[in-house]
Amino acid sequence: MNSFIRHRRLRRNDAIRTMIREHHVRVDDLIYPLFVVEGKGMKNEIHSMPGIYQYSLDQLETELNELMQLGILSIMVFGVPLEKDEQGSQAYHSHGIVQEAIRWIKERFPQFYVIADTCLCQYTSHGHCGVVENGEVLNDPSLSLLAATAVSQAEAGADMIAPSNMMDGFVAEIRLALDQHGYEHIPILSYAVKYASGYYGPFRDAAQSKPQFGDRRSYQMDPANAREAMREATSDIAEGADLLMVKPGLAYLDIIYRVREAFSLPIVAYNVSGEYAMVKAAAKEGWIDERKVVEETLVGFKRAGADLILTYHAKDMANWLKG
Template identity: 60%
Template sequence: MLFPDYRPRRLRQTDAFRRMIRETQLGVDDLILPLFAKEGKDIKEPIPSMPGQFRFSVNKIVDEAKKAYESGIPAIMVFGLPDKKDPLGTRAYAKDGIVQKAVKEIKNKLPELALITDVCLCQYTDHGHCGVVEGHIIDNDATLDLLARTALSHVKAGADMVAPSDMMDGRVAEIRGILDDNNFSNIPIMSYAAKYCSAYYGPFREAADSAPQFGDRRTYQMDPANSREAIREAAMDAEEGADIIMVKPALPYLDIICRIRDEIDLPVAAYNVSGEYAMIKAAEKMGWVDGKKVMMETLTAIKRAGAEMILTYFALEAAEIINN
């Protein structure tokens, strides 16, 4: 159809028409709020590079989780900052680890809020890498058992879902196996399947104190130039037992979200990461953009690309706008 027979503007004339034909609807149910748990008491510590975000002690993280629950956000994801680190990240799978304590307390107070835990070692190792280090090599196979033990400890504490973010080959199968062997076959796995080695993670590494002490993570996180590899990664994780496939970061990889949505028959999540959040907040502070409008446009674009779930530090702000 061509002008003048077809006039697309006819359906843009009123707010009612625009709402009636809107193809993508962003809802509170699409959002997952990431939270940082830290050892101590009565701590609500600002994260300088992520304005409006904080590190919380266990008693304070419950209050923040309650805000999410009361906003209608269905789930949170918990990251931990341990009190001490070592080469094998033993506090990641300790029974009294920070994530384990936070999970127990949140589930005790808010049993209906879905609680997802990040499964990785980088916050817990003194070298800052996501796996066991031999020399300067990250040992993939030696790491798998530690990741599986971490996931199991989270589930025993009360986690409803685990999300391995390490990008070690074979970790989904290892985690699925240990959960099934311990009668947790009902616990789903959200796999960071296409996690790119991205410069957008900078603020998170400050927030979680997880920067590598040598080298970088290019030997296990994906090359930003690759697309077909993401499909192979997602397909492999699906075959190993993943229930949800995640793409991280979100905004620079909308094409990857779209491809995985089309080619992998599993729900798709996307992580609107710290750098994406920080850039909008910085531009808003300078008066260069309307922060709330850019936030909502960004989240809508991520959903339009095919993500059914969006992990975002904007979750509480976006929920307030949606609800009102």
């Protein structure tokens, strides 16, 4: 009689493998990033992100109809303005591109849950996420601008505010401003754990947000640090965050796991632009099976503890889930 355990009994065929599968990716878990630009007749494919486009408002209808048919009803809106200045004033202008996009979407597609990216880097002439003075990104003067941006997005109809700047105290400042303006019901998805990563390159093409000098290591986290991630998440929860983001996702599955084990708030993994671009490039060359790699990656986020996934693969994944 054999004394060893036969684990393969539960791998014998598709039926049993499906029955005992521990983690699943559902279309409801997916958030789709949407880039909006000023102008008309604009549908610009981002060269480093095949299949991802910048849209002017008059081109959004077809895209949103496709998302709706796929069952993807959660979107995050990123804006690309025509005008930039030192203070990033288009970020908090009542008629800024994100504010106009939110109004447009809510008027025509009220069933969508619209999350507003709340940052300054796309709107500043220097490309940094805050106020710059003598080459230094200042923390406290940046907070009032971020709060003004969040309030203007809520006024436009955003369902959720997602501040991504990594300034100290940004959640507290935004929570206070939202509450004072009567938006106590608007949740904050904090980019609580955002690393100074090399995986962001294609996004900076899409959002036209590359820093004009230096880098963002004075406010985004060192990729080598894990304990610091827990401090960041702890402080954001204390300041009023409702959900926590870990960005990037793929190289930081251990961080997602640590945050999940420590806190009960919903966790969002950002499957970032560089991760998307690498898969698309390798798949184009025939080096990988794109579907298998994407499915494996997204279920990896869920296995690590993520509740939701912000991903450029959302439409592909939704199509595969539909069979």
